[in-house]
Amino acid sequence: MNLAIDVGNTRVKTAVFHGDNLIEVTIFPVEKIISEIKFITKKYTLNDAIISSVAFISEKKLEKLRKILVLLEVSSAMKLPFHNLYKTPKTLGADRIALIAAATKSFPNKNVLVIDAGTCITFDFLDKNNNYFGGAISLGIEMRFKALHKFTKKLPLLEKKLLDNFIGQNTQESINSGVVNGVIQEIEGVIGQHKKKYLDLTIVLTGGDTNFLSKQLKSSIFANQNFLLEGLNGLFIFNKNK
Incomplete structure (x- = not known):
């Protein structure tokens, strides 16, 4: 073990x-x-x-x-089960390396978009030829709530809630809609961009906000909160066997 x-x-x-x-x-x-x-x-x-x-x-x-x-x-210097084509490989986060390693093991020969919704929201793309190109890094849900509170004088600090209506009818509802609906639309938009280029796209959602977001996304996804841990285990086995 x-x-x-x-x-x-x-x-x-x-x-x-x-x-x-x-x-x-x-x-x-x-x-x-x-x-x-x-x-x-x-x-x-x-x-x-x-x-x-x-x-x-x-x-x-x-x-x-x-x-x-x-x-x-974990670092970019270790043996990896994918081709790392990131232009600055030394700056690639260990978490993103583990997520792509999980994608190679769970979805071989597939175009995979991994979305990690935690403190930050990261998007990472692996093509069916096992090439990792990079992705995007954005603010997570909690960080957005904190930013609205910190950089304004009157907006309260809120916690996320499921959306009943995307049109907020008071300040609290408006903040929640702006943050939660904004994140949902951002994720759906990034998925849409990738689908235009890669029709056979597999989408994985992971991270601390997996359960919260998976209920509200329209796109077909694989939700797995332990995807990063599975990637770490895969990296361990891959390096141990080399």
Whole structure:
């Protein structure tokens, strides 16, 4: 068995795998990473792990993790199961690398658009010849609410709600419509752009807002909140077998 560790901006998500089989997923705050990893490794007697991080992890914490596990750290320099045609490969985030790795394994020989709706919304495209070209990075739902509150003097800070009507009839409804409907239209628009060029497009939606958004999107999608973790596991196996 091995452990996949996804360090996000505010939380850590881990998954224990036995081969390709997902055994358990755990989510906890970033500040508890050492104690939680210790608990998981003792529970399952784990020795190996792969880690992806979009947030800064101090070298001190990494050293502590390396004392607990043999760590494989995701980067563009590692062996990848796809052709990385990104113009600045060293700047490609570890999370996006893992997502594309998941796409290569789950949908071989397919044109795939992976949408990760979390703190940011990322769009990543892999063609049927296993070529990764890049994508787009946009603001996530929570970030949009916070931006409206921070950069204006009177708009309140709200939490997302499902849309009853895209026409807001008060300030709260108008903010919610602007953010939520804006995100939905943006995602549908990006999907539409890709479909014009690639008719046989497979669309994957993942990330923290997967369940919220999947109920409101009209496009046919595969919704999988653990897609990144599956990609990390795939990268681990791919590099271990090389």
